[in-house]
Amino acid sequence: MxxxxxxxxxxxxxxxxxxxxxxxxxxxxxxxxxxxxxxxxxxxxxxxxxxxxxxxxxxxxxxxxxxxxxxxxxxxxxxxxxxxxPSPMWAEHYRAVAQTRVALEACASQQWMSERIMRHEAPGRGPYPYDGRLMRPDWQCVAVKVDTTRYLTPEEFSHRLHAIRDQARRDQCAELLYVCGGYIRPETAVATARRILRYESDLGFATVDLDSLITRRSSPKRSGDGRVFPLRHRATGGAH
CATH class of the missing domain: 1.10.10.10 (Winged helix-like DNA-binding domain superfamily/Winged helix DNA-binding domain)
Known part of the structure; x- marks a missing residue:
């Protein structure tokens, strides 16, 4: 004890x-x-x-x-x-996830649910599709995926986004934040998300480069009017 x-x-x-x-x-x-x-x-x-x-x-x-x-x-x-x-296979990834949590100013336990906790609470086995659940000030939660993969084919990346989307919806997340720290760049993430998530209801999408997030050089990429990349729709249809 x-x-x-x-x-x-x-x-x-x-x-x-x-x-x-x-x-x-x-x-x-x-x-x-x-x-x-x-x-x-x-x-x-x-x-x-x-x-x-x-x-x-x-x-x-x-x-x-x-x-x-x-x-x-x-x-x-x-x-x-x-x-x-820590192992050579996972050390870089877990460092990036911890850096992301700090950069998002979510160090308190009530602000961040770690992948370790989500995996423990989820039924079944295997890795959780994303790396953390951020609680926003408005009490809406954000699924945060930190990607440090050295290479992904377009098919693999599409499959990954599908899996994250499905889990984020089950977790009642309002937004998906994709942090690019590997092969996939923010522009690619946005283009793929437009195709995969375009019919989603009440699920926002944002992406940011890991290095930029850590050094506070930029905010997650958003649409021209300042809103989250426009994948969120009203129940009656149409972006808002």
Whole structure:
């Protein structure tokens, strides 16, 4: 049992965020907590001394990973979890998802439902079609897909959008945000979405380049009048 009385509020926030995202690299965790890089290493040392995280892990290039122990994740999430470790296959993707969450300013648990939680709550097995569910200030939710795939054929990309659309509708999402961090570019995502989602009711679509989102150089691509790319329709038909 974890003794929360010995933890600071920031340490609790760090442990919950790490469990939700499986792990984070030190630079991303620093941005998540809005603290400096030196402070995040001091925080990690305190958590390590308390036996709540594994020793910091290196995975290819980049900063080290802060990985919670299974018991820590179980305490934060409410169910038993696997002893997850970053791998060469998934490290880049999970970094991009965590960076996206921070860039969208959705660090609080009530603002973001992680793929780990969605997969646990969904029936059946297999990966969830998208990577996070963002709660907007108006309490409408947004399905967020962070794409770091190195190559996708047009057919594969169309199949992916179909799967995301279907799950987003089941999840009663108002919008789909496609974050382009791999082979697919925002222009391609928009063109494919026009074809696949053109008959959808009450489902918005927006896309943004991952690097631009992280550096705050741009907002998700929207139609000329400032609205989300016009895939949302009134119940009686017609864009609005």
């Amino acid at each position: 974890i003794n929360t009385e010995t933890l600071t509020h920031r340490e609790v926030r760090a442990l919950v965020g790490l469990a939700e995202m499986r792990a984070m690299q030190t630079d991303v965790l620093a941005d998540y907590l809005q603290i400096g890089r030196s402070e995040v290493y001091r925080l990690a040392r305190r958590l390590l001394d308390a036996d709540l995280i594994h020793p910091l892990m290196e995975m290819q290039a980049g900063t080290k990973w802060v990985v919670p122990k299974p018991g820590t994740s179980a305490w934060a999430l409410g169910w038993r979890t696997a002893d997850w470790r």
